[in-house]
Amino acid sequence: MSDPAFRFDLAATCGAARTGTIHTPRGPIRTPAFMPVGTAATVKAMLPESVAATGADILLGNTYHLMLRPTAERVAALGGLHRFMNWSGPILTDSGGFQVMSLTGLRKMTEEGVRFASHIDGSRxxxxxxxxxxxxxxxxxxxVMAFDECTPYPATREQAQASMELSMRWARRSRDAFGDRPGHALFGIMQGSTFPDLRAQSAETLREIGFDGYAIGGLAVGEGQAAMFEVLDYAPGLLPADRPRYLMGVGKPDDIVGAVQRGVDMMDCVLPSRSGRTGQAFTRHGVVNIKNARHAEDPRPLDEACTCPACRGYSRAYLHHVFRAGEIISSMLLTWHNLHYYQELMxxxxGAIAAGTLDSFVADFxxxxxxxxxxxL
Structure with a gap:
């Protein structure tokens, strides 16, 4: 890596899949890595030490939400995001591009950037x-993530090309503005929608600019798993093999397994925490809807093989009751369980990549x- 304090060591491969370690001044990130999302400087319904207990090495924070509230300037005055939210490990922040894209009707995009109205108070x-x-x-x-436009789906070839080329111009400006920051890494973001030649052009431009890691953007935006996997069959291989590859905003457990098989090193998604708050639990057997009446008198845990606090100490009947009653502990226990499940999966x-047994692991999954x-019962 250009910065010796931030480097990626590849330990083993199995087909296209890779396992290794991203070394940062705040600690190692074991890859493939799943990053829980702490949008507003908190993983909802979790204490930071609880998130760490699930096995997470790194969290994701959100530029758009934090710039609006409490503001980046206030966070800096209070000692930075790590101290502010009491998380000592690495943090990745997204650039805000995805959130701004979703503010249709509240934003105006130009070559300079995006003017938008806050969803909180309408301020500009x-x-x-x-x-x-x-x-x-x-x-x-x-x-740090480069600022980009997340290309919406579906997009015509012309729209996808114009969007990708704008993102590449913004990537160069991001690189220039990032400057020299020892101990901190800047990732570029590949765009190009579902068009292989546009993805290749984007990857070539990013490699020429030079980044510490590379993200695959513009997926998990409604194209469906089959189309996403089609892009992932070739997109990771367009990026430098000695840098981490990050698939943004993914996803469901089977999305994650498929992405890892195709050479992705890092992922993030709100799904485990959001699903926990809405009564959905991910288990080895698939998704459990704890709100369903079938659980009302079931003394068994969510997953008898799981060692998280929700499964060690509480029955499906209790989890059903507290969800139905609107008790806060429901969100706490189900979110903890889901994050634990995701980290166990990672x-x-x-382990399977290191042992060369990924195919049988995926088949069993x-x-x-x-x-x-x-x-x-």
Missing amino acids: HMLSPERSMEIQRLLGSDI AGLR HAMRAPGDIPP
């Missing part, structure tokens, strides 16, 4: 590559899920 703001780099510097995140993938949840 400008987010540009330079401002995004400044905000992420004030937050003090370890991994540990299993890392799908076979276990195929029948669905355990039968009702």
Whole structure:
């Protein structure tokens, strides 16, 4: 890596899949890695030490939300994001591009950047590559994302090309504005929608600019798993093999397994925490909807093989009751369980890649899920 304090060591491969370690001044990140999302400087319903207990090495914070509230300047004055949210490990911040894209009707995009109205109070703001780099510097995140436009789906070839080329111009400005920050890494973001030649052009431009890691953007935006996997069959291989590859905003457990098989090293998604708050639990047998009446008198745990606090100490009947009653402990226990499940899945993938047994691990993963949840009592 250009920065010796931030480097990626590849330990083993199995087909296209890779396992290794991203070394940062705040600690190692074991890959493939799943990053829980702490949008507003908190993983909802979790204490930071609880998130660490699930096995997470790194969290994701959100530039757009933090710039609006409490503001990056306030976070900086209070000692930076790590101290502010009491998380000592690495933090990756996204650039704000995805959130701004979703503000249709509240934003105006130009070559300079994006002017938008806050969804909180309607106040006007400008987010540009330079401002995004400044905000992420004030937050003090370890991994900074280049400012890009997340291309919506579906997009015509012309739309996808114009969007990708704008993102590449913004990537160069992000690189220039990021400057020299020892101990901090900047990742570029590949765009190009579902068009292989546009993806290749984007990757070539990013490699020429030079980044510490590379993300695959513009997926998990409604194209469906088959189309996403089609892009992932070739996109990771367009990026430098000696840098981490990050697939943004993914995903469901089977999305993650498929992405890892195709050479992805890092992922993030709100799904485990959001699903926990809405009564959904991920288990080895698939998704459990704890709100369903079938669980009301079931003394069994969510997953008898799981060692998380929700499964060690509480029955499905209790989890059903507290969800139905609107008790806060429901969100706490189900979120903890889901994050624990995701980190166990990542540990299993890392072990299988290292042992050269990924194919059988993936086959077992799908076979276990195929029948669905355990039968009702």
